[in-house]
Amino acid sequence: MTMTPTHRRKVSAAAIGSDEMLRTIGIVAALVAAALLGYVLSEGTYFSGETKTAKETPKTGAQWVAAAPGRVEPGSGEVNIGVAILGQVADVTVKLNDDVEEGELLIRLDDEEARARLAAAEAEAGLRKRQRDAEPSTSGREDVTKGEDNVFSSEREVIGARFELDAALTGKRRGEATEQQLADARRRLGKAQERVERERLSYAQAQAKASLPSPNQFESALTAARANVALAASQLDKTRIRTPRKGSVLQLSVKQGEIVSPSPEHPLVVVGDMDVLKVKAEVDDGDVAKIKVGQKAFVRSINYPGKDFEGKVTALAPTMATPRISARGPRRPSDIEVLEMTIDLEGDVPLLPGMRVEAFVRPDR
Template identity: 25%
Template sequence: MKKALVFTLMAALVVGIPLTKKYFKSETLKEVEIEQVTMQTIKASILASGQLKHEEEVKLSAEVIGKVSKLYVEEGQKVSKGQLVLKIDDQTYVAAVEQQQAAVDQQRVAIERQKMVVENLARQWKRKTKLFEQKLLDTDAYDAITHQYSVAKIDLKAGYEQLKQVEARLEQSKDQLSKTKVVSPIDGTITSLDIKEGETAISGTTNIVGSSLMTIADPQSMLAEINVDEADIANINVGQKAEIIAIAFSDTPLSGTVESIASSAKVSRGSQSLSFAVKLKLGENADISLRPGMSCRAEVFTRGEQNMLAVPVKAIQTEEDNDKDLVENFVFVLSDGVAKKTQIKAGISDDSFQQILEGLDKGVSIITGPDKIVRHLKDGDKVAIADNEA
């Protein structure tokens, strides 16, 4: 009986002592992951999204109203600058030109007739002036011929002004007639054809059938237009390198360069924040078929690759003091089995590492995880390196 009791106590000690140690260890020591402060290559960048667009793209719309009598192109066809692509029925406009031409001719005839009247009255006025000076013509007769001569000259001047009006209307009619023939303003490809033969083209109206004729674009002028938040736009400059990924070809990143930055901001869709349109010129497209309107995301590298003192981003914690409007960054340094809270000054970062400007030296061991431990870690807590870090 005594032997059995002894063996039971011994077994309890053998099993209980390790369990007790483990229990107290878990209460006093927190197992953490560590990494050393090292020199890392960081390429600072800004992420933004947008769409692919043609830099050189023209949307043709009708400038006159009429039925499309002839369509000379089809979607996907290449066209050259000045090439006739569409013709609108011009009978009404031809008639208008002929009518205004007749009005011009008629007015010119009226001017010639008035010139003859003026010349005749001029001769009469000269003769009667001599008679008046010789006192062979009374004052009333002289005043009458003088008045007729003055009115005739005014009528001739009015005739010239009328001629200007009818000539202007003639030019307007000719301009309207010329617009019945639509030509391509650029070398490119028909990317969208929005009208058919027999349909009516409508001018001066948007978003209704007939207002848009076609879209012509230069397929070699594809670019990415991204929307950069106003908080980041100060870091964007023309010439910076970028990596663009079209959502449809997510496995094929494209190189790019910042080509232009909008001078004014616009409100982002679905939010009140402001953003600036930034155009990225694409490099080689790796023979993938890019199309305008495709969604894309881009990473603009605001600084070149630099070798600098850095720590993993996940190791950095943030502390805010709203009363003092103060935000401070810190990390936990492993020192003699204790987590030591250390204030730092951070610089640029990428997806993995953050530059350290002040507060840490190379080779120092910092606590990087696990997150559930680091979140609740306090200055002076006792810690142990997790087995996978040993």
């Protein structure tokens, strides 16, 4: 069959199109193969048959079985400290980075009004006690009366000893008090607290007696007056903001003269123990079974490229929870829960609380 020029052009075009298609397919296949090879190399995943083993990072060769985003925290955690009442700051006794002792005074609010209320309540209680003592006591309530008197005096002793310790701790920081004065103040507060516990127990036992007579009007009036003293003393104590544990002042966002109010979202002082650092990381659901308490781990930070900070898994949360570190934007019903993991870091680590890190758990050997 003789082919016309038109037929030859059509056959040639078809052949050219077929060659181009084959070349395109070849290029696509090569790109896919290269991408798969790059993924395998970057993930460091090794296969033997169908069994998947630990992953290894190409740069350092460090093996790991699970990775999770984390956040650096002080070893004791961060203690957010605020005020319980509205008031004006009269004194800030610490500065940023100061080391503080347990129970040390951090902030003192203006207490003139609170002191006046306490003085008025104490005067009323004193009057009511004189009236009660001038009348015959109710028969059968002698132990209760004695116990109530002892509890009241011991509670007043605790308040005085606590304020004395505040002054000693502040004086030591400013160079105005000695270690001996501080030790004496601590000892007096400890004894006062022991006494108040004993007296409260004795008072409770006296009140628990069967067929206890009701108090007369003078005894009831004194009890009410002393309750007002306790309320006024509690209000005065709330003008003193103390740290519940030892550590360093990590954040301080208050100045003398400012008006402050209770706000859990905006603490005035953040305290943490910097002697040891830890990382709180959030493990995805698919990696939970790979992790146990005691496994070795390491963390990495973009602030220290190429450096691994060693540690150990010390705690795993008992239940899955909503992610807090890796959360971005509003959650959807399809979002997965995470397990909180705690890693204690080893040695002197230059990381700072609040830094975001990546945590890696090594294989359990």
